[in-house]
Amino acid sequence: MIPHHTLTGPADAPVLVLANALGTTTELWRDFALPFRLLRFDHRGHGASAPTQGPCTIETLAADVVDLLDHLELRQVYYCGVSLGGMIGMWLAAHTDRISRLALLCTTAWHPDKSGWDERVETARTLGLEPLADTIVARWFTPSFSPAVVAHFRSELLKVDVPSYIACAEAIRDMDLRPDLAKIDVPTVVIAAAQDHATPPECARAIADELPDSELYIVGDAAHLAVVEAPRTISVILDDHFGND
Numbered sequence: 001m002i003p004h005h006t007l008t009g010p011a012d013a014p015v016l017v018l019a020n021a022l023g024t025t026t027e028l029w030r031d032f033a034l035p036f037r038l039l040r041f042d043h044r045g046h047g048a049s050a051p052t053q054g055p056c057t058i059e060t061l062a063a064d065v066v067d068l069l070d071h072l073e074l075r076q077v078y079y080c081g082v083s084l085g086g087m088i089g090m091w092l093a094a095h096t097d098r099i100s101r102l103a104l105l106c107t108t109a110w111h112p113d114k115s116g117w118d119e120r121v122e123t124a125r126t127l128g129l130e131p132l133a134d135t136i137v138a139r140w141f142t143p144s145f146s147p148a149v150v151a152h153f154r155s156e157l158l159k160v161d162v163p164s165y166i167a168c169a170e171a172i173r174d175m176d177l178r179p180d181l182a183k184i185d186v187p188t189v190v191i192a193a194a195q196d197h198a199t200p201p202e203c204a205r206a207i208a209d210e211l212p213d214s215e216l217y218i219v220g221d222a223a224h225l226a227v228v229e230a231p232r233t234i235s236v237i238l239d240d241h242f243g244n245d
Helices: 058-071 084-095 115-127 130-140 147-157 162-174 178-183 201-210 231-242
Strands: 005-008 015-019 037-041 077-082 099-105 188-193 214-219
Touching: 015 084, 037 058, 058 084, 058 162, 077 084, 077 231, 084 099, 084 162, 084 178, 099 231, 115 130, 115 162, 130 147, 178 201, 188 201, 188 231, 201 214, 214 231
Parallel strands: 015 037, 015 077, 077 099, 099 188, 188 214
Antiparallel strands: 005 037
16 A cells, blocks of 8 residues: 655655654654655555555554555665654564664554553544543643644544554554564664653663664653654754764
8 A cells, every 4th residue: 555645855865754653644744854855654544545444563554665665666765753653664674675774763662561552442443533632642742832733733633544543553552573673783763752651761772772773862851742842853863863874
């Protein structure tokens, strides 16, 4: 499946894929200005991408990225993923040769406690996303962050196709990427947010400790969607990492 996507920036610049968190769209990256050719895409049932036709795994969602790269005739790219986007990036870097440099933001390789995801999936299946929205968005941002921006991302969350959200949530719940980490041999930067309660900094440390070639950064005043709360800080880290190729 080829997801909805945009490709912007200088034609002669390296391509940097920007991959979103569950429940978000390419809007996640609207404040980023990086000196690369930026490839943004929406996961299944998110934004303008078609809904999924069945269950998903991280491998399924990674295959969508490979299809997109093939469609655009891109052999190798830089890749930066937040949360679900980072999980997909880990799989791609471990199992394909399409990623030359990797950035993993506010993500994890494994969820040991599945109960929260079970409850989320059951609520979404029976009642939709509205009853979940406030709790999800509260984990995305720190309490003092802009109410207008929070409301915007809450609105975008509620536009996601519910079966696709459930399928992606189940993919996150069921994944275990820990055995793949030692296979990732590309330069990688791992970024956590100090106030991220969805994927706390210890998740980032666990990833970085297993990667052969990695650097770890912790951004202070931000929660799970640190790319929205601290775009300048993260842009500097990404520019330095991807600019060193």
